[in-house]
Amino acid sequence: MVKWRRHLHENPELSFQEFETSRMIAGLLESWGLEVRQIAGTGLIAKLTGHLPGRSIALRADIDALSIQDAKNCSYRSKVQGVMHACGHDGHTAELLGVARYYSLHLSETAGTRVFLFQPGEEVLPGGAIRMIEEGALDGVDAIYGIHLWSPMPYGTATTRPGPFMATPDEFEIEIIGKGGHAGLPHQSKDALVAGSSLVMALQTIISRSVNPLDAAVVTVGKFTAGSANNVIAENCRLSGTVRSFDKPTRLVVRKRLEDIVRSTCEMYGCEYKLQYFEGYPPVVNDEAEAGRVLRIIAELLPDTAAGPCERIMAGEDFSYYLERKPGCFFFVGAGNEDNTSAPHHHPKFDIEEKAMLHAARLLIAVSDDAASELK
Numbered sequence: 001m002v003k004w005r006r007h008l009h010e011n012p013e014l015s016f017q018e019f020e021t022s023r024m025i026a027g028l029l030e031s032w033g034l035e036v037r038q039i040a041g042t043g044l045i046a047k048l049t050g051h052l053p054g055r056s057i058a059l060r061a062d063i064d065a066l067s068i069q070d071a072k073n074c075s076y077r078s079k080v081q082g083v084m085h086a087c088g089h090d091g092h093t094a095e096l097l098g099v100a101r102y103y104s105l106h107l108s109e110t111a112g113t114r115v116f117l118f119q120p121g122e123e124v125l126p127g128g129a130i131r132m133i134e135e136g137a138l139d140g141v142d143a144i145y146g147i148h149l150w151s152p153m154p155y156g157t158a159t160t161r162p163g164p165f166m167a168t169p170d171e172f173e174i175e176i177i178g179k180g181g182h183a184g185l186p187h188q189s190k191d192a193l194v195a196g197s198s199l200v201m202a203l204q205t206i207i208s209r210s211v212n213p214l215d216a217a218v219v220t221v222g223k224f225t226a227g228s229a230n231n232v233i234a235e236n237c238r239l240s241g242t243v244r245s246f247d248k249p250t251r252l253v254v255r256k257r258l259e260d261i262v263r264s265t266c267e268m269y270g271c272e273y274k275l276q277y278f279e280g281y282p283p284v285v286n287d288e289a290e291a292g293r294v295l296r297i298i299a300e301l302l303p304d305t306a307a308g309p310c311e312r313i314m315a316g317e318d319f320s321y322y323l324e325r326k327p328g329c330f331f332f333v334g335a336g337n338e339d340n341t342s343a344p345h346h347h348p349k350f351d352i353e354e355k356a357m358l359h360a361a362r363l364l365i366a367v368s369d370d371a372a373s374e375l376k
Contacts, residue, residue: 008024016042022063022120029100032101034046040131050107050110062123072348086350088345091356096118133322142371143371144323145328148331149333150345151342154305154336155359158331165312168246172241174276180234192236203241211253212250217244221241281317293367294363333363334356337353
């Protein structure tokens with residue numbers, strides 16, 4: 001798994017461009033005797049059936065990388081300028097390959113069918129899961145499970161929770177259109193930069209003053225672009241960001257307030273605007289019984305370090321689409337170093353504790369075997 005993961009880390013590919021990644025995965029799976037079919041562009045579905053009766057269990061890994069320059073100093077740093085695996089998808093792919101190889105060697109002991117989903121495009125809306133489902137990824141499947149290697153959690157731990165687990169990640173883009181001019185004559189202009197600055201601050205009041213304090217939501221402006229010179233009034237300003245929430249009523253409240261604040265702020269400064277709002281993945285909602293199964297098995301395999309049920313997490317995941325259609329569970333396996341200095345996800349120096357892939361593979365096998373052996 002380490003060898004596969006490091007090869008992928010050195011050769012990352014962006015969402016829906018995972019051509020070589022897909023070829024590598026397919027070559028390995030076919031060499032082990034699995035049935036492999038390409039779906040969703042660069043995605044793959046592979047199956048094997050054990051010699052014992054049982055249910056059909058799907059396991060999913062995402063395979064895409066991010067537009068980030070690798071800043072690590074290690075032997076396996078990315079060879080692709082401006083692209084790196086900064087979220088652990090290389091590890092997800094490697095561990096699922098390890099699980100597939102294990103089952104290919106233990107068919108006589110395997111109950112039911114295992115369906116391996118190698119999904120493209122998790123990092124960009126609308127994500128690759130929908131297309132995988134539309135092209136038959138869940139046909140005949142009884143339950144589905146997925147793992148995220150999580151660097152904020154130390155190696156040796158694993159966790160999940162029943163019900164809402166991860167948030168829905170909406171996105172927005174705003175262009176403020178003012179009137180440029182001489183910096184010494186501001187009264188003859190309409191300053192889009194000032195309007196944008198005011199808007200950033202006003203948007204921060206949505207959570208504190210419009211959302212029930214007992215609910216959870218986030219509004220973050222992650223990008224702000226305006227101006228061309230220090231003596232020129234900016235004619236245009238562009239902002240983009242994200243909205244996170246766990247339920248539809250809160251999501252609607254935040255969106256409406258954002259739209260109202262954008263309109264009124266731009267009117268106040270005499271500017272026009274263009275607003276685009278993109279609805280992201282649904283929240284990840286784990287099946288109650290399947291989350292219970294996963295937590296039980298985590299406690300059995302990691303008795304000294306199992307974290308137990310965790311709090312909800314504001315990150316988003318298109319694994320949610322699978323869970324809308326089939327019972328299952330998405331869970332985290334700790335991949336941070338012991339001194340808690342691991343770089344966060346989506347950081348130029350992101351890395352994982354590679355030993356965590358073994359925990360992830362063992363957990364996926366144990367959960368799959370437990371679920372497959374249940375009577376329908």
